[in-house]
Amino acid sequence: MLIYSNGSWVEAHKAVVPFSDQGFLYGDSLFETIRVNHGHAFRLEKHLERMHSGMETIHMAGIDLLADIPEILETFISNNDIDSALTRIIITRGMSQGKPWRSESDPALYMTSRPISKPEQWPVKVVYLEEKNYPILRFHPAIKSGNYLGNMLAKKDAEDVGAFEPIFVNRDGYVTECAIRNIFFIRDDVLLTPSLELGVLPGVIRDTIMELAEKRQLKVQETLIIKDDVQEMDEAFISSTGVGVLPVTWDGFQSNYRHSQVLREDLHKLFEAGETDVT
Ligand SMILES: Cc1ncc(COP(=O)(O)O)c(C=O)c1O
Numbered sequence: 001m002l003i004y005s006n007g008s009w010v011e012a013h014k015a016v017v018p019f020s021d022q023g024f025l026y027g028d029s030l031f032e033t034i035r036v037n038h039g040h041a042f043r044l045e046k047h048l049e050r051m052h053s054g055m056e057t058i059h060m061a062g063i064d065l066l067a068d069i070p071e072i073l074e075t076f077i078s079n080n081d082i083d084s085a086l087t088r089i090i091i092t093r094g095m096s097q098g099k100p101w102r103s104e105s106d107p108a109l110y111m112t113s114r115p116i117s118k119p120e121q122w123p124v125k126v127v128y129l130e131e132k133n134y135p136i137l138r139f140h141p142a143i144k145s146g147n148y149l150g151n152m153l154a155k156k157d158a159e160d161v162g163a164f165e166p167i168f169v170n171r172d173g174y175v176t177e178c179a180i181r182n183i184f185f186i187r188d189d190v191l192l193t194p195s196l197e198l199g200v201l202p203g204v205i206r207d208t209i210m211e212l213a214e215k216r217q218l219k220v221q222e223t224l225i226i227k228d229d230v231q232e233m234d235e236a237f238i239s240s241t242g243v244g245v246l247p248v249t250w251d252g253f254q255s256n257y258r259h260s261q262v263l264r265e266d267l268h269k270l271f272e273a274g275e276t277d278v279t
Contacts, residue, residue, distance in 0.1 A: 001080050001112070001113070002076075002079045002080055003015040003110070003111065003112050004072055004075075004076055004109070004110060004111035004112075005110055006108040006109055006110060007109075009079065012112070015112075017110075018095060018108075020095045020096045021092050021094065021095060021096070021108060022092050022093035022094060022095070022096050022100065022103055022105070023090065023092025023093065023108070023146050024092070025096060025100065026100060027145065027146040027147040028058075028092060028093045028100075028103075028146070029090055029091060029092035029093065029145065029146035030051055030054040030055065030058070030060070030090070030091050030143060030144055030145055030146065031088060031089060031090045031091070031144055031145075031146060032047040032048075032050065032051055032088070032089045032144060033086050033087070033088050033241050033242070034047050034073070034086070034087045034088075034089065034241065035084075035085075035086060035087075035116070035241045035242075035271070036077060036082055036083075036084055036085045036086075036087055036113070037084055037271045037272065037274050038083055038084065038272075038274045039077055039082065039083060039274070040274045041070075041073055041077075041087070042204075042241070042271065043204050043208065044069075044070060044073065046204045046207065047089070047204060048066050048069060048070075050144060050202065050204070051066060051089070051091065051144075052066055053141055053143070054143035054144060054145065055091070055107075057141060057143050058143060058145070060091070060093055060107060061093075061104065061106070061107065062094075062106050062107040065091065065106075065107055065109055068109075069089060069109070072109070072111060073087065073089070073111065076111050076113070080113065082113065084115075084116055085113040085114065085115060085116060086113060086114050086115070086116055086241060086242055087111060087112070087113040088111070088112050088113060088114070089109070089110070089111050090109070090110040090111075090112075090146070091107050091108070091109055091110075092107060092108045092110075092146070093105060093107055093108075094106050094107050094108045095108070116242060117242075118242060118243045118244070118246070119164065119243070119246070122246055122247045122248075122257075123237075123246075123247040123248050123249040123255070123257065124163075124164035124165065124238075124246060124247075124248055124249075125162060125163045125164055125248070125249060125250060126158070126163055126164065126165050126166065126167050126178070126236075126238065126248045126249070126250050127157075127158050127161055127163040127166055127167070127250065128166070128167050128168075128169055128175075128227060128230075128250070129154050129157065129158065129166040129167070129168055129169070130168070130169055131168040131169060131170045131171065131176065132170075132171055134150035134151075134153055134154045134168075135149055135150040135153075136150035136151060136154075136168070137150070138170075138176070138198070138199035138200075139199050140196060140197055140198075140199050141196070141202075142196070142199050142200060142201045142202065144201060148180075151179040151180060152179070154166040154168070154179045155179040155180065158179070163250075164246075164248075165178045165179060165180070165181055165238055165248070166178060166179050167183050167238075169227045170198065173226050173227050173228065174194065174198060174224050174225060174226060174227070175194055175225045175226070175227055175230065176194050176198045176199070176200050177194060177200040177201060178238050180240060180242075181203070181238040181239055181240040181243065181246075182194075182200065182201065182203040182205070182206040182238065182239045182240065183236070183237075183238055183239075183248075184206075184209065184236065184237050184238070184239060184260075185225060185230065185233040185234075185235065185236045186218075186233065186234050186235035186236070186259050186260065187232065187233050187234050188234070189218060189219065189259070190218070190219045190220070190221055191209075191210070191213045191218050191219065191220045191221070191259070192221050192223055192225055192233075193206060193210070193220075193221075193222055193223075193225075194222070194223070194224070194225055195222045195223055195224060196222065198224070203239060203240060203241075204241060205239040205240055205241055205244065205245075205267070206239055208267065208270070208278065209239055209245060209263055209267065210222075211278040212263055212266045212267060212270075212278055213259075213263060215266075215278055216259075216262060216263070216266070218259060230250075230253075231252065231253065233253075233255075234255060234258075235247070235255045235256075235257050235258065235259060235260045236248050236249070236253070236255065236260075237257070237260045237263075237264070244264060244267045244268060244271065245260060245263050245264035245267050246264075247260045247261070247264070
């Protein structure tokens with residue numbers, strides 16, 4: 001595979017990150033994972049908007065660089081002959097110059113990809129974990145920064161107890177999101193998902209699902225969901241660029257996943273059609 005490394009195309013086994021890169025030194029970076037279906041990036045503009053908002057939030061200079069991404073991504077896809085994949089775009093604050101908290105370097109851009117792999121069997125098991133036990137960055141608006149230590153630790157802890165993904169509960173007892181996915185519930189034919197004010201990531205697939213749900217005449221509510229109420233839900237699923245819609249269960253929870261299955265298929269069709277708009 002050819003990696004895009006800040007202006008150069010490099011074979012994957014030769015690609016390295018400069019030791020003075022702020023992203024490597026301080027996690028001073030943002031990233032996006034973008035789905036490519038049959039050679040087309042899914043909702044690239046949404047990913048670029050999120051990166052734009054992240055750059056503003058962390059006062060990263062060089063927003064103009066975002067305009068170059070569509071063309072570089074297209075070259076990446078053709079250079080690597082990609083049909084379907086998860087491409088990852090990373091922007092760092094660049095090579096550290098002077099005081100690291102005032103580094104005025106140009107941002108550096110990297111691009112790589114991995115195959116799409118998702119569980120074929122569902123529902124997958126989830127486990128509820130307390131956010132306070134993990135170093136997780138959470139503020140509003142949420143950013144997709146290079147600091148995923150807490151997310152990764154929680155993911156491992158979840159796997160260690162036989163779960164596919166953790167679902168976080170914040171200090172106030174509200175459900176927020178997963179380590180690398182958003183969470184949805186359905187109760188009385190209403191689709192519920194934690195509100196962005198909790199500092200959850202505005203997932204590209206989260207948005208897409210809300211659009212698909214409205215098309216199916218399902219009411220949608222971005223709201224506060226207290227952990228104590230989850231047992232009363234009719235359905236639950238998680239969402240991300242990688243897994244799409246993935247129904248979930250936990251100890252003592254049972255569901256027929258009636259609406260979840262429909263949304264899962266609707267999203268799958270959108271991916272397969274190589275389309276990005278819900279029509
Ligand atoms: C913390 C977190 N929440 C949610 C998501 C889902 O976002 P998207 O739908 O854009 O893949 C991700 C994806 O990486 C994530 O890291």
